[in-house]
Amino acid sequence: MKRIQCSAAEVNQKEPLLAYCLRKLTDCTWFAELLKPKSCGKFNRAITFKERRGLIKTMTVASDILRELETLSSEELNQVSHVIRALKGPKKELHYTGRLLGIGFEENGEMSMKLGMQNANTYDVAQGGALYTLADVSIGFHIMTKIPKESQVYTLEMKMNYISPGKGKKLYAKPAIIHLGKSTVVSECRIIDEKDHTVAIALGTFFLKNDRQVKASTWSEVRSSRQQSLKNEKVY
Known part of the structure; x- marks a missing residue:
């Protein structure tokens, strides 16, 4: 996942760090950067649907967690x-x-x-x-x-x-x-x-x-796995 980068001038001194992180997570411009084509080895490719869905889910969970953290006591x-x-x-x-x-x-x-x-x-x-x-x-x-x-x-x-x-x-x-x-x-x-x-x-x-x-237990597990694989091959 892309790191959140910020300068001292960008962060409001009066704004709590958790609130700043939450604002970053809900920033559509910043989030859109995650969905742009990114480098993968020697090739550039567009992010897949599965990856996009995973990122959206991750960002949603992270956003929910940060909201909850703001309400917690120090303990x-x-x-x-x-x-x-x-x-x-x-x-x-x-x-x-x-x-x-x-x-x-x-x-x-x-x-x-x-x-x-x-x-x-x-x-x-x-x-x-x-x-x-x-x-x-x-x-x-x-x-x-x-x-x-x-x-x-x-x-x-x-x-x-x-x-x-x-x-x-x-x-x-x-x-x-x-x-x-x-x-x-x-x-x-x-x-x-x-x-x-x-x-x-x-x-x-x-x-x-x-x-x-x-x-013996390990070998039994391996044998069972092989038998199951053979059954699956016969089915298909």
Whole structure:
């Protein structure tokens, strides 16, 4: 998408930045520039109908978002920023759900969860489901440090006892393996606050998928895909 370019003289000092961006997005002259022929490699071509429709949809959504942003408080804007950071975070380190809840790694490798709007309940303390996810993710990553890299970990079942409200800036997960077998692991996790008070305790059973099972599963998916492709070729 074309960048919005402006000079200091062009922006009214009294006009909020969000209002300026919104005006730019709704400027027909500027929007028309997006629909003109543009360079594509060594060739110039007119924008396709599909691309035009996509641009219009994108601009409409962006315009709606900017309108909503103007009505938000500073706290709410910080929350929007948190969601954007979660969306753009590396999936290899931690999945989106975890990042969105504020879960991350400490310098010592343990996991913690920043408390805020993203994981607060009606009473403004840590929501039970967020605590459950913190324990589940923490145990999973802890197990992965004890098994071959090719293996995978899946939650079979897990229960959690909630002991005290989760308050403060951060909560910390303290996982511990009780039993490590060939195909299953039993592990617990203690969730504590910054004062080392126990907030919740989880106990769960996890399934280990070894290297052979992972490869077999992958091959099964490939074979199913090929079979489906052959069926589609016969139909057409």
